[in-house]
Amino acid sequence: CCVSINSKTLKPDEPCKRIVLYYHDILFNGTDLANATSAKITNDTQFGYHFGMMVVFDDPMTKDGHLHSPPVARAQGFYFYDKRGTYNAWFAYTLIFNSTEYKGTLNIMGADPLPEKTRDLSVVGGTGDFFMARGIATFTTEDAQGDYYFRLQMDIKLYECYKT
Amino acid sequence: CCVSINSKTLKPDEPCKRIVLYYHDILFNGTDLANATSAKITNDTQFGYHFGMMVVFDDPMTKDGHLHSPPVARAQGFYFYDKRGTYNAWFAYTLIFNSTEYKGTLNIMGADPLPEKTRDLSVVGGTGDFFMARGIATFTTEDAQGDYYFRLQMDIKLYECYKT
Amino acid sequence: CCVSINSKTLKPDEPCKRIVLYYHDILFNGTDLANATSAKITNDTQFGYHFGMMVVFDDPMTKDGHLHSPPVARAQGFYFYDKRGTYNAWFAYTLIFNSTEYKGTLNIMGADPLPEKTRDLSVVGGTGDFFMARGIATFTTEDAQGDYYFRLQMDIKLYECYKT
Numbered sequence: 001c002c003v004s005i006n007s008k009t010l011k012p013d014e015p016c017k018r019i020v021l022y023y024h025d026i027l028f029n030g031t032d033l034a035n036a037t038s039a040k041i042t043n044d045t046q047f048g049y050h051f052g053m054m055v056v057f058d059d060p061m062t063k064d065g066h067l068h069s070p071p072v073a074r075a076q077g078f079y080f081y082d083k084r085g086t087y088n089a090w091f092a093y094t095l096i097f098n099s100t101e102y103k104g105t106l107n108i109m110g111a112d113p114l115p116e117k118t119r120d121l122s123v124v125g126g127t128g129d130f131f132m133a134r135g136i137a138t139f140t141t142e143d144a145q146g147d148y149y150f151r152l153q154m155d156i157k158l159y160e161c162y163k164t
Numbered sequence: 165c166c167v168s169i170n171s172k173t174l175k176p177d178e179p180c181k182r183i184v185l186y187y188h189d190i191l192f193n194g195t196d197l198a199n200a201t202s203a204k205i206t207n208d209t210q211f212g213y214h215f216g217m218m219v220v221f222d223d224p225m226t227k228d229g230h231l232h233s234p235p236v237a238r239a240q241g242f243y244f245y246d247k248r249g250t251y252n253a254w255f256a257y258t259l260i261f262n263s264t265e266y267k268g269t270l271n272i273m274g275a276d277p278l279p280e281k282t283r284d285l286s287v288v289g290g291t292g293d294f295f296m297a298r299g300i301a302t303f304t305t306e307d308a309q310g311d312y313y314f315r316l317q318m319d320i321k322l323y324e325c326y327k328t
Numbered sequence: 329c330c331v332s333i334n335s336k337t338l339k340p341d342e343p344c345k346r347i348v349l350y351y352h353d354i355l356f357n358g359t360d361l362a363n364a365t366s367a368k369i370t371n372d373t374q375f376g377y378h379f380g381m382m383v384v385f386d387d388p389m390t391k392d393g394h395l396h397s398p399p400v401a402r403a404q405g406f407y408f409y410d411k412r413g414t415y416n417a418w419f420a421y422t423l424i425f426n427s428t429e430y431k432g433t434l435n436i437m438g439a440d441p442l443p444e445k446t447r448d449l450s451v452v453g454g455t456g457d458f459f460m461a462r463g464i465a466t467f468t469t470e471d472a473q474g475d476y477y478f479r480l481q482m483d484i485k486l487y488e489c490y491k492t
Contacts, residue, residue, distance in 0.1 A: 010460055010490045028209065039209040041216045041244070042382075045356065045367040052369045052384050054206075056216050056246045076246050076275050077254055080369075082384045082404050090405055092256060092420060094275035107274050107286045109452070110435050111404050111422035122435045122453025124273070125286025127300060132174055132323055136455055159460055162174045192373065203373040205380045205408070218370075220380050220410045240410050240439050241418055256420060258439035271438050271450045288437070289450025291464055296338055296487055326338045 015135060015157035021061040021095075022142065023075050023152040032148075042080070049088075050081035061095065065142055065151060073097045079112070087114040091121060095156075097129070104128020106156065108137050123156065134160040179299060179321035185225040185259075186306065187239050187316040196312075206244070213252075214245035225259065229306055229315060237261045243276070251278040255285060259320075261293070268292020270320065272301050287322065298324040343463060343485035349389040349423075350470065351403050351480040360476075370408070377416075378409035389423065393470055393479060401425045407440070415442040419449060423484075425457070432456020434484065436465050451486065462488040 028036035038057035045052035056078045060071035077093020092109040105128060110121030119139045126133035135158035144150040192200035202221035209216035220242045224235035241257020256273040269292060274285030283303045290297035299322035308314040356364035366385035373380035384406045388399035405421020420437040433456060438449030447467045454461035463486035472478040 008488075008490055010492060012459060012492050028211070033210060036211075039211055039216050041206040041209065041218060042369040045369070045384075046361060047356070047364075047367055051386075052367050054369060054384075056209075056218075056244055058215075058247045058252070076252065078244065078246075080384055080406065082406075083386045088386070088404065090422065092273065094254065094273075096275055096277070105275060105284065105286075107288070109273070109420065109422075109437070110455070111424055111433060113424070120433065120455035122433075122455065124288040124435070124452040125298065127274070127284035127286065131176060132298065132300070134453065134460065136460070160172075162172050164174060164176050192375070197374060200375075203375055203380050205370040205373070205382060220373075220382075220408055222379075222411050222416070240416065242408065242410075256437065258418065258437075260439055260441070269439060269448065269450075271452070273437070288452040289462065291438070291448035291450065295340060296462065296464070324336075326336055328338060328340050 010159050012136075012157075015159055016161035017133070017135075017158040019156045021063060021073060021154050021156070022065050023059055023061055023154050024067045025055075025057055025059050025150050025152075026067075027055060027148045029148050041078075044081075047084045049083060049086060051084055052081065054078055054080035057093070061154070065153075067151070072099050072101070077108075083113075088112070089114065102129045104130045106130050106133065106137075110137075112139055114141065123158065126158075130158070131164050132160070132162045133158045174323050176300075176321075179323055180325035181297075181299075181322040183320045185227060185237060185318050185320070186229050187223055187225055187318050188231045189219075189221055189223050189314050189316075190231075191219060191312045193312045205242075208245075211248045213247060213250060215248055216245065218242055218244035221257070225318070229317075231315070236263050236265070241272075247277075252276070253278065266293045268294045270294050270297065270301075274301075276303055278305065287320065290322075294322070295328050296324070296326045297322045338487050340464075340485075343487055344489035345461075345463075345486040347484045349391065349401060349482050349484070350393050351387055351389055351482050352395050353383075353385055353387050353478050353480075354395075355383060355476045357476045369406075372409075375412045377411060377414060379412055380409065382406055382408035385421070389482070393481075395479070400427050400429070405436075411441075416440070417442065430457045432458045434458050434461065438465075440467055442469065451484065454486075458486070459492050460488070460490045461486045 061073040062069040089112040123135040138155040140153040192203040225237040226233040253276040287299040302319040304317040356367040389401040390397040417440040451463040466483040
């Protein structure tokens with residue numbers, strides 16, 4: 001018996017599951033209490049570029065890029081800005097699926113250097129239909145309107161899938 | 165040689181290791197400095213349901229549900245509330261074992277939607293006796309006394325165990 | 329076909345890849361805006377030992393212990409203090425490599441109990457040259473000058489390496 005885990009091959013373009021969704025972040029601006037889906041919990045520091053500002057979110061995930069499309073999942077977690085001289089963020093969050101298609105969660109963390117066209121974060125675990133999954137979440141900024149709305153495409157590719 | 169990692173079967177009811185422990189969170193209320201094990205580091209936002217409140221904790225873990233039983237591990241990390249209209253939290257923390265039974269850590273993250281009877285988070289790694297482990301931590305609320313004490317059962321099931 | 333993932337052997341002293349780097353944290357003290365690489369975003373609580381203080385960082389990683397050596401990576405993320413009676417921290421961050429040697433990221437989280445000579449955290453995922461990696465990051469404090477500078481050796485051992 002037994003293969004060593006130290007020497008496996010995985011093909012980045014052959015995930016065992018792939019889900020492309022759109023993340024909409026509507027940051028509370030002090031007045032739009034009805035619509036906002038995220039809120040600042042710490043303030044900018046003197047470093048500029050929002051360095052130190054942390055945001056908690058419960059954001060809708062849609063199948064297309066339209067904010068008002070029916071959400072197929074929620075993204076719950078936080079991000080903060082962490083660089084001087086440019087916008088650069090760091091995310092940790094959970095995608096929560098509760099639809100006819102999927103029930104379960106994916107847990108994701110990693111850096112989001114905004115100047116890069118695409119950014120890869122790690123899918124570090126999953127539950128329910130995504131039991132024990134791992135993979136990569138690729139972010140692409142699709143829209144950014146001032147400080148209070150942005151939309152990311154999240155291209156979720158799982159390379160470890162488990163049958164239960 | 166070699167199996168593909170893309171097509172494995174795991175049985176949720178057959179973990180390679182299982183540990184059931186109880187988490188006790190005593191949030192500092194401004195006066196109980198002697199007993200509190202956690203403290204708020206950011207304030208509620210206008211969203212309600214403690215949205216935006218972040219808590220840092222160093223909480224005892226016991227083998228039964230009694231707060232004053234001898235702790236067999238510590239849970240160190242943070243949680244915050246992140247939903248409007250209901251209580252919903254997000255956790256990232258480390259279980260630190262330093263007993264005759266176990267020495268090492270388990271690192272855990274994920275969403276904790278309180279209205280659900282049970283919630284699954286991801287065990288994303290481990291060290292020491294839990295070297296490189298992965299699995300699922302299932303939360304059940306056992307007790308909640310106002311804002312300042314709650315107890316969770318954490319049912320930790322590992323599905324990747326490594327001999328060293 | 330198929331091995332069970334539940335019964336593998338890994339040798340801690342035989343990682344499939346090992347990288348030793350030094351982390352330099354220069355905490356903003358209110359005046360050294362030019363040099364600081366990290367900033368406090370929440371304040372100490374009444375618990376002492378900086379309990380509750382959270383710091384966001386974009387810190388240089390060097391191949392030797394010299395602060396002014398050319399950085400070979402950045403560490404971006406946060407830590408906070410979470411213990412009474414002693415200094416004890418918790419980290420989550422991304423190592424970002426963008427050199428001729430490596431391009432990609434490693435995502436790391438775990439507890440950092442400072443009184444221990446060495447502390448193990450989990451490498452929970454990676455991207456680029458570290459696609460889907462997992463492992464252990466061992467911290468050793470090399471220097472600590474008051475509250476505003478410390479240096480850690482980070483000994484990164486990967487036990488899951490994937491060819492792409």
